[in-house]
Amino acid sequence: MTKQVEKVDRVIIRFAGDSGDGMQLTGDRFTSETAAFGNDLSTLPDFPAEIRAPAGTLPGVSAFQLHFADHDILTPGDAPDVLVAMNPAALKANLKDVPRGGTIIVNTDEFTSRALTKVGYTASPLEDGSLDGYKVHKVALTTQTVKVLEEFDISRKDAERAKNMYSLGLLSWLYHRPTDSTVAFLEKKFAKKPEIAAANVAAFRAGWNYGETTEDFVVSYEIAPAPMPKGTYRNIHGNLALAYGLIAASHASGLPMFLGAYPITPASDILHELSKHKNHGVRTFQAEDEIAGIGAALGASFGGALGVTTTSGPGIALKGETIGLAVSLELPLVICDIQRGGPSTGLPTKTEQSDLFLAMFGRNGEAPVPIVAPRSPADCFDAALEAARIAVTYRTPVFLLSDGYLANGSEPWRIPDVADLPVIAPDFATGPNKVLEDGSEAFWPFLRDPATLARPWAVPGTPGLEHRIGGIEKQDGTGNISYDPANHDLMVRTRAAKVAGIDVPDLEVDDPSGAAKVLVLGWGSTYGPIQAACRRVRREGNQVAHAHLRHLNPFPANLGRILKEYDRVLVPEMNLGQLSMLVRARYLVDAVGYNQVRGLPFKAAELAGVITNLIGTTDAVEGVGV
Amino acid sequence: MTKQVEKVDRVIIRFAGDSGDGMQLTGDRFTSETAAFGNDLSTLPDFPAEIRAPAGTLPGVSAFQLHFADHDILTPGDAPDVLVAMNPAALKANLKDVPRGGTIIVNTDEFTSRALTKVGYTASPLEDGSLDGYKVHKVALTTQTVKVLEEFDISRKDAERAKNMYSLGLLSWLYHRPTDSTVAFLEKKFAKKPEIAAANVAAFRAGWNYGETTEDFVVSYEIAPAPMPKGTYRNIHGNLALAYGLIAASHASGLPMFLGAYPITPASDILHELSKHKNHGVRTFQAEDEIAGIGAALGASFGGALGVTTTSGPGIALKGETIGLAVSLELPLVICDIQRGGPSTGLPTKTEQSDLFLAMFGRNGEAPVPIVAPRSPADCFDAALEAARIAVTYRTPVFLLSDGYLANGSEPWRIPDVADLPVIAPDFATGPNKVLEDGSEAFWPFLRDPATLARPWAVPGTPGLEHRIGGIEKQDGTGNISYDPANHDLMVRTRAAKVAGIDVPDLEVDDPSGAAKVLVLGWGSTYGPIQAACRRVRREGNQVAHAHLRHLNPFPANLGRILKEYDRVLVPEMNLGQLSMLVRARYLVDAVGYNQVRGLPFKAAELAGVITNLIGTTDAVEGVGV
Amino acid sequence: MPELLKLTTKDFKTDQEVRWCPGCGDYAILAAVQGFMPSLGIKREDIVFVSGIGCSSRFPYYMNTYGMHSIHGRAPAIATGLAASRPDLSVWVVTGDGDALSIGGNHLIHALRRNVNLKILLFNNRIYGLTKGQYSPTSEQGKITKSTPYGSLDAPFNPVSLALGAEATFVARTIDSDRKHLTSVLQAAAEHEGTALIEIYQNCNIFNDGAFEKLKDSSVRDRHLIRLEHGQPITFGAGEDRYGIVRMPDATLKAMPLAEAGDSVLVHDAHADEPDLAFALSRLPDPATLSPTPIGVFRSVRRPTYDTLMSDQLDDAARRLGSGKLDELLTGSDTWTIG
């Protein structure tokens, strides 16, 4: 049978199954194939908080969504074109997101009456007409896989497990993905169990062949590679990019890195990754708790290392006192908060942007800390470098605010040329910096650089610069303990001025027509959805501007001016309005928030609607005004 | 010799000496005598962070300032009329605050050349003319005291120590204070050492007699009692009033109080005080740290107690994660933050208002917590009651933001009639609150009161209401764990709505003429200085309005309207502008801050100047505008 | 009372789906605890389970009593406040090796020295389960995990030694799969007045499978497991290979073939005033191989409990001073009256 080939410009696929079905791995592999093929892509894993929730239940469903295209895309997509559902729970949990007309591939083997009852289906949705509006492919994935693997000397359980590779093979066929990398991957992963490796490869190939042969699939799809700037690319997750950014900062500054961390979702992977790179001089310390993690990092900074701590919201809530100490000591420290749903334990595996206030204000006393936020998975690399640059240059703790969506999402990354990376100069103190009245020389640990207001960083081992620092208020210059009222006021204002004066690039506005009246201001991981929404709005003939903040503290110097250039400012955030509050207070601009705390990124279509509505009101208002 | 008696309306005295000189005790006694006499008064102790800094040094100086008058006063006074300086360090540290023409009483015995050198005097200020502009009384306090006590069977050291009572006697004579209470006090304090008691009484009397006899003092002063509302009064410190307010809340609610606390300046005294009142059913638990302190209090709340935790800024920075849990569990909890100078260890014994942001925002996720602040030492009583009322009624943690100035300052307090205290109704759940679809009854721990949005509080021991709660997001109603996106959004908004909807009295504005264009908006302990400043401004013929917030979250419903009624809003704060930022963000009002972080309360005169200047600009602006 | 209540295992189950991985040792412990509860003779409403965070800490959701799933490491502190203010309740803490010994180590040792009336069940699987497999403070040195790909560096805690060093009045160890033993230890803990720490070896079949296999596998376990019983000689082994624990001249304990050891085999005394023997017993197993591992009650001694002492102070004060009157308190001794 010859099959049709259709060209399409973009596809969104969601793989969904039980926690134990290997959906994350399947998604990762499909992503790798897609990346290697040269499409632009964006991914969104979504898994339960339990390690392995009871099989076949709704809370146990694990999903992975992938959006790929022949052009530059920004989000993992709003609604899947294709849903692969490994069991009834996966179908039930995900069906509502698939638009009518979408494609659904189901593993019919799992649609037993017991499994159906477990999730509350009284009749099989495969039979009762509830899928009438969709293109449904019923495949006996388990049976077919087991059959293919009969020859192999492996257990029935292992054979069944390979069904995810079978489905991957089928999808790979369906979208013309290159298969070499998956075969290589399987051989490497199961290097110690060659029989299992061979079985998985066989299942994968069988899935491909099934697509090629069966009459159930008559069309396959081609998505041309996306035109991207010249360069060498890889696909990268946010947490990996963040870890690499930190290692790059260590190279760029010549400072050995010391990570003090306590495991917590969704930050743990950074600890895992960094602990692999000991030959880069990276020391990783799994502390007894978050306070010890940051304490150890601060101690290492005192000793001349690039001190880093990684955690999520609950961990930041514990580190507040030590961050205050770091502010008072004026030592470099990079604090990574991979935000998740709160408050309290909240939704550990879901994304949210609700720690901005905590980062800005979560310490006793006036304790300003610069804040940097990445906008996409790959951007975590640059943001980490920028956080380290500020920390080292200004001798200050710096927040790097990523989130669960960036952490686990992935996209193609053009690998930077190492020679182009910024240089970070630690500029250690090497000798006295003060001539006393009696003509003798001294080292004053709080005598500042007049340009940056940074204090000197003298590390133990440097002869003649022995000094003591601490969390009690210090005399300007000498750093001796001082309870003097005027000195305290001076020091509080000086620390504030130092942070306020950090050299931050001007904010760029994406306003192609220059005629927009509505500005959408965002920060962090909402970049993709906002930008995608703006493109939609523009495609419909409306004008809208988009500016996205990398620096939340201090704000870029031109932010106030930009805000005043637009009639309306919309601030979409995955919180109840934290940036919008900061902007309102600072610039007295009536920024309106669009807020969701659903543990999921915004949908571009929804946001586009909100923007369009707002554009409507602007016109109305103007109409009245003129 | 007959002495002149002059009538004056107000006096400010500052006692200053070494940490070991007993200045705090002397000040306290003088305050008690003054209170008993019926003057209005306000006090400001100011002591070093060290327990006993080396004798004779500037950092070792301990001072106590007292302002008393024949009329209603508001602050401990800007500049002392009388300085009692027990040694050269005390003179040097305090002289700059005494206006020319002021009175200085010095203990000449301590002005040895060694003591002078220690603080950097090259010549004795008593001789070199540097005190020419002041009325100086040189008294050999130590020698005279020791001489008086020669007869007593006590050590030389004990005799020398009594010099503070000698000086108290002298000042008591100078201002016609009643002496009985001090004699009674000394006899009680040294009940176990009668010889010491007698010696101190003798020294006290001798000081009085010295004033009566010596020609050095020719005038004594009378300050008539202040007219105050009818009632029984006592003098009270802020921390004591706060402790009493909590005990009163325990009585008013019928909930046994449980305090979980870890000692920290300036909050420890609340722990000390509460631990005395076991016959009021108060349990005090000195925990291993601040996290355990609040954890235990929360555990006790779960068990049906009035859970309370007391600390200062560094402690709050540690409690953030547990406060988030309390927000998520929706259990009553009173969190007292006696603010001190920050960041980090900062200035532990000095006052500041810089934890407002921390109280508002110091938790991961969206975790709103109501905030209540007292305005004067005695007001700590009412504020504590109000905090408890909100906590119990709305099932929520509540912040009570006091500060070091309120904690240690004192003023007369009209003792309330217990019958007038508000009733706080814990309203425990006693039975099922939900009929399920199948007709059976159930208890749903997150089914809310539609008016307050409070959830039911079912305490262990109540049969049939067994339930489990936790920090993971809960399903609306049932309280079961839920990762559902829409439910999370709903719960986040519901918790926010509950706090936003707390019943808070309208803000009252003090604007006697009704013609003011400038509004001064304050919160917490700045009440006295702001009100005193406004009176000054008005006395000079200008108009100014003053409004003072007890509730920082939620704001009173009429705040926005009030702000818009004035041309300019001034927000004086002992921080870099925290309330002003909240107000600007919320109401888009261009509130200007007047900010100081000097560890000391504002001076009324200075504030008055700032207000007058601002009134000037308003007129100017208006002139242009019209 | 037990007769009156007539509670059954079923009464202690909730309607919540249990969400541990299939095969997890937590299931066995849950079943044992639910099975044991009716014998306590305490009403369901008077029992509270408080936990921290971790796989194990999901426990309270499955117990039809009052319960709180709190935050990581803080359960002993939270339970202390509850138990100290409500001595009428039976308060149980469920925690993991990370929860109790890493982030929560301080609260644990302070609870032990205070002797608050808490029963602490420490599910020790020598791994962080919930965060997917990092090493824990009880993991053997050199352990390869996600966070230690080249092997962990630090010597593990021995929870029994640590507890004894922290003035614990009751310390025991048991194993998830040995329901009978587990139940007997629960029983002993429940009878103890004060803080009881029970270390439960628990298999995490996903991230640290077989960690205690030697102590469970019936074909070998008798060679590695010492069952402590108060008043009984301390022996172990099977068939010909039976050993007794004896004290060596250098004061340490050693396993010696029974024949050789003869009379010198030590007799277990869980009620000894001093924890010397209990501590020495806790040192017997090799931290890496866990052999030979004593299970059972190491120490169980009486010391007044914190909650009772606290209640006594309140009662005393009320007796001496009368129940506190608010108006008297507010008035104090130093007042003046106007008008």
Next chain:
Amino acid sequence: MPELLKLTTKDFKTDQEVRWCPGCGDYAILAAVQGFMPSLGIKREDIVFVSGIGCSSRFPYYMNTYGMHSIHGRAPAIATGLAASRPDLSVWVVTGDGDALSIGGNHLIHALRRNVNLKILLFNNRIYGLTKGQYSPTSEQGKITKSTPYGSLDAPFNPVSLALGAEATFVARTIDSDRKHLTSVLQAAAEHEGTALIEIYQNCNIFNDGAFEKLKDSSVRDRHLIRLEHGQPITFGAGEDRYGIVRMPDATLKAMPLAEAGDSVLVHDAHADEPDLAFALSRLPDPATLSPTPIGVFRSVRRPTYDTLMSDQLDDAARRLGSGKLDELLTGSDTWTIG
């Protein structure tokens, strides 16, 4: 090296005025440490003192080395990061009984089990000094303080027992006023590779005066003080009343008149693999009266230090894989090229 440096006590003093209360035991400890430092033979710039918060924690300001006065209870954690990343430094921690055992208890026990190269001086005055006199985790039960006007309820920690239960490799105890003994213990700690905990009994003459008087007063101290010396019989007492420590049949230790005890007097072995004896010795004093109190080195054994192990892992990796190249890392193995 010591010869080359020619440092004196004076070199270790700073220009900062010492601000403890007159008569405080901290002065004596400071003098002893400043006096001891030159003998270390380490350059001033290679020494760091890290402290928490408390009276004792002001210590670093008075040592002319690098120093950090950090926050309450966290010094062991901060120092761990410093020592682990800079094994070339000599890192000392100064802490109090509240700082180390109350808020900082967890960091302390974890530092001990990790065996980071830290020398921890725990100034134990059995009270909170800086916050003006609340009871501490080492205060005797029933102690009347500002926060416990009716007496404290909880049993105190015995810091030596706790440290031994936490896998410490070096634990010693000494007394502020006995400069010679203090110095000898500092010496032993400095020579130890790994975490050394030294408990120093320190008099707070303001809030807990005389807490250790019995152990200091030359007319009685010999009756209460046991001076431990490795390899020597464990004896104490004066004149006729001399005692030896013997092990009783029930395995506990007891003081017995020397005459009676004869050969059975135990010989101290600080280097024993197992901490059994050290632990038993730590239990000798009555927690309330502190008699009889052993001082000296309880335990000193070798175990690889955390910082060395960590450095070894880095060196190994560099040796095996070559020093890390950033471009290779960033490129990884799965790339595609465009253009």
